[in-house]
Amino acid sequence: MTGKLRRWLVIGVPYLWLLALFLVPFLIVLKISLSDPALSIPPYTPTLDLSRGWEGVREFVAGLDFENYVFLTTDDLYWKAYLSSLWIAAFATFLTLLVGFPIAYGMACAPVHWRPTLLMGVILPFWTSFLIRVYSWMGILAQEGVLNRALMWLGLIDEPLMILNTPTAVYIGIVYTYLPFMVLPIYATLDKLDVSLIEAAEDLGCSRTQSFWLVTVPLARPGIIAGCFLVFIPALGEFVIPSLLGGSRTLMVGKVLWEEFFSNRDWPVASAVAVVLLLILIVPIILFQRNEQKAREAEQ
Amino acid sequence: MRRFSWFNLTSLTLGFAFLYLPMLILIVYSFNASKLVTVWAGFSTRWYGELIRNEAFLDAAWVTLRVAVVSSTLATVLGTMAAHALVRGGRFLGRTLFSGMIYAPLVMPEVITGLSLLLLFIAIDLDRGITTIVLAHTTFSMCYVSVVVSSRLVSFDRSIEEAALDLGCTPFEAFRLVTLPIIAPAVIAGWLLAFTLSLDDLVIASFTAGPSATTLPIKIFSSVRLGxxxxxxxxxxxxxxxxxxxxxxxxxxxxxxxxxxxxxxxxxxxxx
Missing domain, CATH: 1.20.5 (Single alpha-helices involved in coiled-coils or other helix-helix interfaces)
Incomplete structure (x- = not known):
């Protein structure tokens, strides 16, 4: 008897926890996104009044509508924020691939006894505070910052470049903080790669460059795709990087949601912004899962 | 994989310089005597002294540490249970929903997790403070713990557990004496991951903290916003x-x- 009870406890406790603190909160967001803003506490109507029984439930359902979603399409701010988030996340992912692939490739080519140290070198920043890593670029990219003064000292520029508070700073921030997510999966696939295939290609007359593009890159594809999704998905809803490095002109959904909630105190609109962001995220998440499944099947 | 070329050496050198230089510059400038952070005015440990005397930072650090210890411990217990349920639990009602709820928080943008939890706490009229941050952190870190632990559970030989049961162990004894020692490295790694995630979190803590509790990332964020x-x-x-x-x-x-x-x-x- 106790065995069965224990099994239900092991399943039931985490299950209930996640239902209460993950699923229910999300349903609340969905509900509030369909409500109207109001000058009350909490600042939205209708609120579900169960004490009035069936009548209360009916009134509650009748009060829900898609007004906030319509509002999102009428005000430029929102769709511009979604588009610019998609663009920033996509371009930053591409830049991260450009920076990350040579690092992963170099690690995979390095002598075997270097590899644990190199791997550790890539993982270490991942354990360091995200906030601090973003912050460290503020002092470098500022008008009077380290980078501008170094470039002026070298005589490369006469006037300080404006980098901080522009989208360029956001790209740098994303590439910097998400680099391990790109390097690690690519390294994992390159590490498992069968060297004899490259040797065969070269024996059959490929140059080094040709064998790289025709053999190494296609074989590393699962890792490249995984790395790109691992950067793109979190970058899309990023808040810290655009708010510290992007300045007021860089528009991203994470920041809009934050401001809608904390500054404008418009909870229904903030909730609608969140629901639409999730709908946008579903596509890359499903594609990512498919890629992972294919990679797993290929392994077996 | 193949011979190590000059190109490889260059890309590794530049790559690691990119990863480490910003932090190195930060460290160097923390010993700068000047208040103007970009002008070097000689070596000094003045800012460390000011930091130690700053009560607000010390309080925030203490709150952060307590939240991290409690939430990562809770998350490790819940996450290990969840991993066990997923890998060894067999079939049960709503298993797909359960595994979906384990993986979804990993890809959920923090702003959404934070917003939804805050709306829940307000709906059930729970005062915001350390408790609500702990609840929020436990929820997202238990998913990370469960992923780490279940990958270990999947890879180990089940017949060892079965042997323990055949030799007269109760299921709980088999778990404690056989399974737990084998998955221990993953459980510890999960705890460490949960601990650092909690120490590091700004967005979810900002939503769930309320005015009475300030964590270190919230404090850092509000002071670096201005420069x-x-x-x-x-x-x-x-x-x-x-x-x-x-x-x-x-x-x-x-x-x-x-x-x-x-x-x-x-x-x-x-x-x-």
Missing amino acids: VSPEINALSTILIAIVAVGVITASLISKRSIARQMQDTRAAIAGA
């Missing part, structure tokens, strides 16, 4: 140092324990 500050540089240096020492020690310990395990196995095989 670089030498005190934050000093604080960052301390945090970077703690993480570096922690990670390097952990990896040395795990390397040594792997080596010992291999030796034990070899000795056992040689004896048999």
Whole structure:
């Protein structure tokens, strides 16, 4: 008897926890996104009044509508924020691939006894505070910052470049903080790669460059795709990087949601912004899962 | 994979310079005597002194530490249970929903997790403070713990557990004496991951903290919003140092324990 009870406890406790603190909160967001803003506490109507029984439930359902979603399409701010988030996340992912692939490739080519140290070198920043890593670029990219003064000292520029508070700073921030997510999966696939295939290609007359593009890159594809999704998905809803490095002109959904909630105190609109962001995220998440499944099947 | 070329060496050097230079610059400037963070005015530990005397930072650090210890411990227990349920639980009602709820928080944008939890706490009229941050952190870190632990559970040989049961162990004894020691490295790694995630979190804590509790990331964020500050540089240096020492020690310990395990196995095989 106790065995069965224990099994239900092991399943039931985490299950209930996640239902209460993950699923229910999300349903609340969905509900509030369909409500109207109001000058009350909490600042939205209708609120579900169960004490009035069936009548209360009916009134509650009748009060829900898609007004906030319509509002999102009428005000430029929102769709511009979604588009610019998609663009920033996509371009930053591409830049991260450009920076990350040579690092992963170099690690995979390095002598075997270097590899644990190199791997550790890539993982270490991942354990360091995200906030601090973003912050460290503020002092470098500022008008009077380290980078501008170094470039002026070298005589490369006469006037300080404006980098901080522009989208360029956001790209740098994303590439910097998400680099391990790109390097690690690519390294994992390159590490498992069968060297004899490259040797065969070269024996059959490929140059080094040709064998790289025709053999190494296609074989590393699962890792490249995984790395790109691992950067793109979190970058899309990023808040810290655009708010510290992007300045007021860089528009991203994470920041809009934050401001809608904390500054404008418009909870229904903030909730609608969140629901639409999730709908946008579903596509890359499903594609990512498919890629992972294919990679797993290929392994077996 | 193949011979190490000049191109490889260059890309590794530049790559690691890119990864480490910003932090190095931060560390160097934390010892700057000047209040103007970009002008070097000689070596000084002045900002560390100011930091230690700053009550607000110390309070925030204490709150953060308590939240991290409690939430990562809870998350480890819940996450290990969840992993066990997923890998060993067999079929049960709503299993797909359950595994979906384990994986979804990993890809959920933090702003949405934070917003939804805050709306829940307000709906049930729970006062915001340390408790609500702990609840929020436990929820997202238990998913990470569960992923780490279940990958270990999947890979180990189930017949060892079955042997323990055949030899008269109760299921709980089999778990405690056989399964737990085998998955222990993953459980510890999960705890460490949960702990650092909690220490690091700004967005979810900002939504769930309320005015009564301030964590270190919230404090750091509100003071760097206005620009670089030498005190934050000093604080960052301390945090970077703690993480570096922690990670390097952990990896040395795990390397040594792997080596010992291999030796034990070899000795056992040689004896048999």
